[in-house]
Amino acid sequence: MDRKDNFSNIKHLYNRAGFGIAYPDLLRLSKRKISKAVNGLFINPAPGTDLTIITPDEFKQQQLTLAGLNGKKELTPEEKQQREDITKARNEKSRELNLNWVQRMISTENPLLEKMTLFWHGHFACRANNPFYAQQLNNIQRKNALGSFKTLLMEVSKSPAMLDYLNNQQNKKGHPNENFSRELMELFTLGRGNYTETDIKEAARSFTGWAYNKNGEFEFNPRTHDQLDKTFFGKTGNFDGEAIIDQVLAKPETSVFICRKLYTFFVNDTPNEAHVKELAAYFYARQYDISALMQQLFNAEWFYSKENIGNKIKSPVEFLVNLSREFYVTYNKPQILIQLQSSLGQYLFNPPNVAGWPGGKNWIDSSSLMLRLKIPSLVLNDGILDFDGKADPEEEAVIALNKKQKPRPVKSYVNAQADWSKFLSCFPRDMKQTEMAAFLLEPAVGKKISDLVAGNVNLKNTVIAVTSMPEYQLC
Amino acid sequence: MERRDFLKKATFAAAGTLVVPAFMKPFEALALDELSLYKNLVVVQLSGGNDGLNTVVPFGNDIYYQMRNGIAIKPEEVIKLDDMQGLNPNLSCLKELYDQGWMSIINDVGYPNPDRSHFRSMDIWQTASDANQYLSTGWIGRYLDSNCQTCKFPYTAIEVDDSLSLAMKGLSKKGIALKDPAALFRNTNEPFFREMIQRDKDHLDEENLGYLYKTMIETSSSANYIENTSKIYKPNYTYPNSAFANQLKTVSKFICSGLKTRVYYVSLSGFDTHVNQLNQQGRLLQQYAEGMNAFVKDLHQNNKLEDTLVITFSEFGRRVAQNASNGTDHGTANNMFLFGGRLKKQGIYNAAPDLANLDNGDLKYQVDFREVYGTILDKWLDVNNSQVLNKRFNTLGFI
Numbered sequence: 097m098d099r100k101d102n103f104s105n106i107k108h109l110y111n112r113a114g115f116g117i118a119y120p121d122l123l124r125l126s127k128r129k130i131s132k133a134v135n136g137l138f139i140n141p142a143p144g145t146d147l148t149i150i151t152p153d154e155f156k157q158q159q160l161t162l163a164g165l166n167g168k169k170e171l172t173p174e175e176k177q178q179r180e181d182i183t184k185a186r187n188e189k190s191r192e193l194n195l196n197w198v199q200r201m202i203s204t205e206n207p208l209l210e211k212m213t214l215f216w217h218g219h220f221a222c223r224a225n226n227p228f229y230a231q232q233l234n235n236i237q238r239k240n241a242l243g244s245f246k247t248l249l250m251e252v253s254k255s256p257a258m259l260d261y262l263n264n265q266q267n268k269k270g271h272p273n274e275n276f277s278r279e280l281m282e283l284f285t286l287g288r289g290n291y292t293e294t295d296i297k298e299a300a301r302s303f304t305g306w307a308y309n310k311n312g313e314f315e316f317n318p319r320t321h322d323q324l325d326k327t328f329f330g331k332t333g334n335f336d337g338e339a340i341i342d343q344v345l346a347k348p349e350t351s352v353f354i355c356r357k358l359y360t361f362f363v364n365d366t367p368n369e370a371h372v373k374e375l376a377a378y379f380y381a382r383q384y385d386i387s388a389l390m391q392q393l394f395n396a397e398w399f400y401s402k403e404n405i406g407n408k409i410k411s412p413v414e415f416l417v418n419l420s421r422e423f424y425v426t427y428n429k430p431q432i433l434i435q436l437q438s439s440l441g442q443y444l445f446n447p448p449n450v451a452g453w454p455g456g457k458n459w460i461d462s463s464s465l466m467l468r469l470k471i472p473s474l475v476l477n478d479g480i481l482d483f484d485g486k487a488d489p490e491e492e493a494v495i496a497l498n499k500k501q502k503p504r505p506v507k508s509y510v511n512a513q514a515d516w517s518k519f520l521s522c523f524p525r526d527m528k529q530t531e532m533a534a535f536l537l538e539p540a541v542g543k544k545i546s547d548l549v550a551g552n553v554n555l556k557n558t559v560i561a562v563t564s565m566p567e568y569q570l571c
Numbered sequence: 572m573e574r575r576d577f578l579k580k581a582t583f584a585a586a587g588t589l590v591v592p593a594f595m596k597p598f599e600a601l602a603l604d605e606l607s608l609y610k611n612l613v614v615v616q617l618s619g620g621n622d623g624l625n626t627v628v629p630f631g632n633d634i635y636y637q638m639r640n641g642i643a644i645k646p647e648e649v650i651k652l653d654d655m656q657g658l659n660p661n662l663s664c665l666k667e668l669y670d671q672g673w674m675s676i677i678n679d680v681g682y683p684n685p686d687r688s689h690f691r692s693m694d695i696w697q698t699a700s701d702a703n704q705y706l707s708t709g710w711i712g713r714y715l716d717s718n719c720q721t722c723k724f725p726y727t728a729i730e731v732d733d734s735l736s737l738a739m740k741g742l743s744k745k746g747i748a749l750k751d752p753a754a755l756f757r758n759t760n761e762p763f764f765r766e767m768i769q770r771d772k773d774h775l776d777e778e779n780l781g782y783l784y785k786t787m788i789e790t791s792s793s794a795n796y797i798e799n800t801s802k803i804y805k806p807n808y809t810y811p812n813s814a815f816a817n818q819l820k821t822v823s824k825f826i827c828s829g830l831k832t833r834v835y836y837v838s839l840s841g842f843d844t845h846v847n848q849l850n851q852q853g854r855l856l857q858q859y860a861e862g863m864n865a866f867v868k869d870l871h872q873n874n875k876l877e878d879t880l881v882i883t884f885s886e887f888g889r890r891v892a893q894n895a896s897n898g899t900d901h902g903t904a905n906n907m908f909l910f911g912g913r914l915k916k917q918g919i920y921n922a923a924p925d926l927a928n929l930d931n932g933d934l935k936y937q938v939d940f941r942e943v944y945g946t947i948l949d950k951w952l953d954v955n956n957s958q959v960l961n962k963r964f965n966t967l968g969f970i
Contacts, residue, residue, distance in 0.1 A: 409779050439734055449694055454707035457782050461735045462790040463748035466758055486734050544770045566783035
């Protein structure tokens with residue numbers, strides 16, 4: 097493999113496994129073998145630490161206050177205020193949590209871990225009204241992002257966020273609620289066609305008694321658990337939730353389903369079933385070791401084949417994080433990052449439903465594309481963003497309380513600074529405009545782009561032009 | 572660049588590719604009668620879960636007054652439509668439309684196993700899915716996908732907003748969102764943008780990059796068409812001053828200027844009235860009614876009401892009993908409003924909600940919302956509803 101191939105392969109690797117790569121790192125790494133670069137991604141410079149926007153004490157205090165208020169028949173104005181304050185504080189924390197994670201993706205030294213967390217965030221899609229639960233789930237997804245899929249699945253299934261979201265709190269002996277059981281098999285593990293309606297019903301009975309307590313901890317409640325025999329995948333026994341998850345993992349179809357989804361996320365929107373099969377066999381043999389699987393994937397020759405480079409549409413979050421990382425952007429009003437996520441259709445912690453964001457071409461329609469093409473010049477040139485997001489349905493109550501229905505503010509400043517000198521200092525003085533375009537873009541730079549940038553007087557103009565091209569939407 | 576010129580270039584460039592994008596068919600080639608039969612659907616979404624029982628008030632039913640002693644609309648305030656139901660006084664502007672035979676009310680529209688989450692239920696309404704089914708395309712989007720005779724242009728469906736709702740997204744085709752045609756026109760006519768789409772069309776056959784370019788070209792072509800067509804029309808009707816009325820005014824401008832769009836989508840939010848409902852809902856209903864009154868009369872004046880059908884929905888109704896804060900919590904079935912000049916069944920379409928026969932305190936649905944969609948798809952948009960709704964739904968007699 098010659099030097100030029102290696103250069104583009106490393107860039108590809110870092111775009112997919114992380115959120116892009118700085119030019120000096122790219123130069124350094126492209127002198128070595130690709131397998132070395134892959135290994136490097138798995139040696140953590142720093143272990144993934146938890147997000148800690150909401151402390152357990154704060155959460156417990158709120159729970160205590162709310163429990164007291166909920167016990168009362170009539171609330172005094174002060175008590176009503178108290179309840180409203182808690183709701184307000186929680187909404188504030190939810191936004192902080194979102195921004196905290198985005199900022200971490202932008203600045204992390206361990207991009208693979210955050211990228212994997214982002215993948216699991218979409219796979220185990222969940223909306224939690226309580227930011228403490230949302231944070232918990234996110235931390236579970238990060239802690240196990242490159243660990244054992246079995247542990248990850250088990251911990252996610254026992255998290256208050258998921259138990260609540262998929263109604264397992266209401267899943268009780270005699271009154272089974274099938275929501276969790278169905279999504280576990282349809283969306284989290286096996287995929288449609290690999291189980292029956294009876295399996296769902298019997299699994300739901302097995303998950304009865306899985307609940308969480310007022311401290312936000314998982315708790316098995318033997319009183320609400322259905323102790324009778326269940327027949328699941330043709331076997332009969334007094335199964336509990338753990339036993340069901342074990343049996344689901346024992347099916348190779350689970351490995352295929354997860355590998356196909358990872359392939360779609362990391363390699364190509366259209367899965368190559370032979371490659372998926374190859375990965376799935378390996379994942380299953382390695383007992384669902386995610387780290388081993390991902391090394392296998394990034395080391396596969398086909399990962400670097402032409403059809404798998406520069407052809408994926410960046411998700412809104414990938415797009416925003418890539419851009420911010422690449423140009424060392426500081427957001428003076430970070431709130432804009434939430435507005436952009438929402439306008440572009442990927443508001444973290446708020447997936448459309450338990451199936452997550454559909455991704456691929458779904459990210460793009462005329463309005464989201466127009467906005468995406470405009471954002472780089474807004475962020476890099478500090479422009480004005482003339483764009484309203486849609487109101488989140490969960491915010492309707494807040495809108496309803498507002499005294500007047502007035503149009504939301506039309507203009508908001510992105511108010512961000514790119515560190516141009518830091519960015520430009522990375523490049524050789526004689527860097528050509530076309531070379532800059534080739535570095536910033538994943539799709540090959542053809543005559544059109546070369547012509548467009550050739551006459552630019554400085555690299556900065558080229559950068560703004562190139563990042564405003566549809567090609568920049570791909571990675 | 573002249574439109575004609577653009578088409579020529581675009582056609583030339585695409586000659587090497589297999590699919591000629593729909594927008595390249597010159598408008599001149601359309602038969603005249605095809606244009607004159609242009610029927611419009613306008614979807615109005617009330618976000619947040621509008622309380623249907625305080626919208627169309629069952630004043631003839633004592634249970635209503637028993638269950639809502641803090642927020643019930645007094646019988647003397649109700650604008651009576653028949654012995655049982657009447658309009659919230661804030662909807663007084665609708666009475667005129669009702670009396671003209673331009674309005675219908677369908678009671679108790681819903682679906683089996685209703686979901687009370689805003690998000691999920693809105694998803695269900697917009698995708699027309701079952702309660703336990705997750706679809707990533709919307710019902711209007713799939714109508715666009717169906718490649719019917721009248722849905723071939725990228726601007727077949729327009730949402731008057733900055734971003735596009737799921738309802739408008741199909742698998743291969745999507746509606747277009749714009750709040751201001753002039754602004755979109757300016758954006759797509761920025762020199763850099765034009766340069767990007769004019770330089771060459773090499774990418775049109777490349778999978779995702781091709782899709783991006785195709786979207787850009789269609790956006791630009793639509794923006795030009797919408798702006799150039801609609802700017803000729805001078806609106807001559809005065810609308811009330813609200814964001815909602817402004818959206819309707821834009822839709823009216825599009826319809827009256829003869830834009831070849833089939834579906835328009837607008838929304839009004841803030842209906843999640845858990846606390847002190849009367850004022851909040853009243854204010855919103857008033858905005859809604861005033862906007863609709865102007866819109867319908869404007870269309871009538873321009874001889875477009877015959878060709879227009881307006882539907883109004885919300886993701887769910889609210890519980891029959893009020894809560895302790897003089898508000899209402901999330902419920903299930905809800906009424907839908909229809910407006911137009913060609914309604915077959917004017918007035919109240921079906922029986923009033925049965926408040927004595929509830930499901931855990933919630934209304935039971937009489938009409939599946941997909942029967943409403945199905946009727947519109949079959950009878951108004953000229954496409955077999957099973958193609959869009961994934962199975963066949965019965966049609967109703969309102970059009």
